[in-house]
Amino acid sequence: MVTEQNALCLEVGVQLEEYRIDGVLGKGGFAITYSGEDQRLQKRVAIKELLPDGIATRVDGNTVMAQTESLRDDYEWAIDSFIKEARTIAGFEHPNIVRVLRFFRQNGTAYMVMPFIEGEDLRHVMRKRGSYAYQDLVPILLPLLDGLRVVHLAGVLHRDIKPENIYITQHGTPILIDFGAARQQVGGKSLDVTSIITPGYAPIEQYSTDAKYQGAWSDIYSMAACVYHMITGKKPAPASERNDAFRNQQPDPLVPLCQLQPAGFPPAFLSGIDQALQMGEAQRPQSVDAWLSMLALSDSPSHIHTSRPTAIPPMPQPASSGGSKKLVFLAVAMLLLAMTVAGGTFWYLNRDGGLAQGEKEADKGSKGETVKKEQPVFDDGQDQLTDLEVAIKLGEYDQAEKMIRGLDRKNLPHQQRLKLADLRELREREMRSCPAMVMFQSTPSSVTVYVDGEKLSPKGGRYALKGVGRHSLRITSPGRESEERVVTVKSKGQVIDLGVIRLSEDDATRQARINKDKADADQMRRDQEARDRQIARQREADAKKQAELEENNREANLKKELVSFVNDYYRRLSSNDVNVVVGLYDNYVNFEYIKGRKASKREVMQSFSANMKRWPNRSYKSHGKTSYESLNPSNTRVKLYFGYDYSYSNYSGKRAKGKAYDTVTIEKKSGDWKITSWEQGVKRTRNDLKGL
Known part of the structure; x- marks a missing residue:
């Protein structure tokens, strides 16, 4: 299974009709194959989704549409071809042709639903085991050719036979899958030819997009290429390289x-494979029956699947050799083995592809007369007992029972009657010990399984069954309702797939889960409310802190502006030949200037002379302190008080002295500080007034 999720693939859990997508099995240039589950029947299925490269793409996770407006018609034609192919395959009832359960349109594309088959394709099988021997190859080839004959008689070509499209089930049954007819038809319109063929297995006529040169001989070439690979262990040279070499x-x-x-390998068999691999279409066999004749397998019975098994006719002896009973036994054993590999019991066809013996009472002879067909009989009792033993060893218990009932026990020699009794006992013993397996997927994954009351442990995800017949299964898990199933074993090595088994919760577990979910939800709600309250408090504290910070910044900026203004004012005042010593304290302002320069502490405490026109000899002494009121960011009006001592002499020579304050009002208007008033507060004595 493809483990990485491709961007073009549907996600796990997507619902298609009654099917749920469980994963991706493979992606090709024409379609994507998913594993899924039929939720109504609770069975695993394979779902094939049409998504041709270069024509369509997925646009919103599910919907598929043409890549461009010009490709819309090609895409619609691809959908019609895909559905037509699905409808054709669904009409085939053959054990060696893939079954189509249903098809439908959804998400702008088309889907084909098939059974999910445990096994692997022939390519992977060959990688593990290498080349095939003749006795191993024939039981695979014959069922495939019989299935291919049915396909060709319906007027259909596979067009993509290769090891990857030959599936070998767990029981060894070969199945022809993934018909390439629709892919070739669409490829003839929009795709590169190299994307719709497989070099090494495709005949030269498939390199052309013109289908008129293709026929049954094309599929025969591809099948022969697969056989060549199985024999040699090497992929055949591509037809294009062979054509270049020929030219x-x-x-x-x-x-x-x-x-x-x-x-x-018999020489005739090898010659038949070589003939089917000829480059020219006319040089190859034109039908499956013709090819079987070349392979010297035309006298080997082919099979048609039926729901009711019939007796196995004897293997005909070649006319050129007398043969022996041992050869007869080997041939019958090979046929029985092939029947087991193919996964069922088959009706055998005669050389001309007619109905099986026993289905019709008469047939036409070579001259047109009616010839009575006799029921198949065995040469003698010993051969019958030998074939019976083979059937028992292969696990064909129903067939063995029919063979036992068909024996004429009265006419059997004594030793053979004893042998028959032993074989009947062997059959019963084999049926009691007949190994089989049951497998399933469970929810929850940890379960306990009881088979016929006995607790079993899984081996590789499977549970062993013993004995032909009905077996009761009980699947349990703590806190879950038990699931009861009945399975029936019919043959040796049978694997019974129960699909997905979901154990529902019992009442106590369900109520406990509901209570826990409610308690968890309440706790989550309380935790969220506590987090919300904490966040609200934190936001409130942050807002308050931010407001305080902004308030402090505004106050600091106001003080800086005031300091800057006073600084500038006294600098300008001192530069006008006026000696000024001013001290502003209270941790905010401290300006001391004399004639535009910053005064020292000593100079601040000294007296100074104010060179004034009216009182040239007046001198002042600073009090050493100055105060201001209401300085905060919300006020735009500030009063400054400058206190100082004064003393001067009038014209009569009398000195006057005292303390005085100047009041300066500063206001911030239009973003700038300005002096709006200056009140001189010099207190003069009466003598001072007389002097003035």
Whole structure:
């Protein structure tokens, strides 16, 4: 399964009709295949979504649409071809052709639902085991050819046969999957040819987008290429390289099997594979039946799936050799093995592809006369017992029972009657010990499983069953309701997939969960309210702190402006030949200037002379303190008081002295500080007034 989530893939949990997406199985240039669950039947399924590269894209997580307006018609045609192919495949009832359960349109595209099959494709199988021997290859090839015959008789071509599209189930059944007909049709309109074929398996005519040159011989070439790979362990040379070599008069890069001569393969079989790999369409077999004749497998019975098994006819002997009973036994054993690998019991066809013996009472002979068809019989009792033993060993218990009932026990020799009794006992013993497996996914994942009352431990996610017949399963988990299931084992090695089993909560657990969820919700609400209150308090404290900071900044700025103004004023006053010593205290203002320069502390405390026109000899002494009132950021009017001692002599020579205050009013108007009044507060004595 693809573990990384591709941006173009649907997310896990998306609902499509009654199906839920559980993951991505694979993504190709034409479609995406998901694993999913049928929520009505609670069964695993595979869902194929049409999403052709270069034509369509996903736009909002789910919806698929054409990449451009010019590609809209091509995309609609692709959807129609996809649905047509799904409808065609759904009409096939064959164990070796992939089944289509349903198809539908949604999200602007089309979907195809198929059973989910445990197993792996032939490419991965070959990587693990390497090349195939003849006796292992034939049981895979024959069922596939029979399925391909059914497809071709319906007028359909697969067009993409390759190891990746041959699926081998856990029971060894080969299944032909992923038909490429729609992909080739769409590719002929919009895609690069290299994106719709697989080099090495595609015949030369598929390199052309013109489908008129393709036919059954094209699928036969692809199947022969797969067989070539299975025999040699190497992928065949691409048809394009072979064609280039032919045009350049170079040797064919594909070495014929007849030249390689792999051990254990009949020459006729190898020759038939080489013939199917011819470059020219007319040089290849034109039908599956014709190819079977070339492979010397035309006398080997093919099969048609049926719901009711029938007796197995004997393997015909080749006309050129008398053969022996041992060869007959080996041939029958091989057929039984092939039937087991194919996953069921089959009706066998005659050489001309007619109905199985027993389904029709008569057939036409070579001259047109009606020939009575006899029911299949065994050569003698020993052969019947040998075939019976083979059927038992292969786990075909129902077939073995029919063979037992078909024996004429009265006419059997004594030793064979004893052998028959032993085989019947063997069948019963094998049925009692018949191994099988049951598997499922559970919610919750940790469960306890009881089979027929016995507690079992899983092995690789599976639970072992023993014995043919019905078995009761009980699945339990603490705090959950138990689930009861009944499964039926029919054959050896059977794997029963129960899909997903969900155990519902019991009443006590459900009520406890509800109470816990409610308590958790209440606690979360209380915690949130406490956090909200804390945040509100913090915001209030921050706002208050910010307001205080802004208030302090405004007060500091006001004082700086006042200091700057007074500084500038007295500097200008001192520069006009007036000696001034001023001290402003109270931790805010401290200005001491004499003629524009900052005075020392000593100079502040000394007297000074004010060179005035009217009183040239007047002198003043600072009190050493000055105060101001109502200095805060909200006031724009400030009064400053300058106190000092004064003394002077009048014209009569009499000296006057005293204390006086000047009151200066400063206001801030239009953003600037200005002196709005200056009140001289010199107190004069009566003598002083006389002198003036």
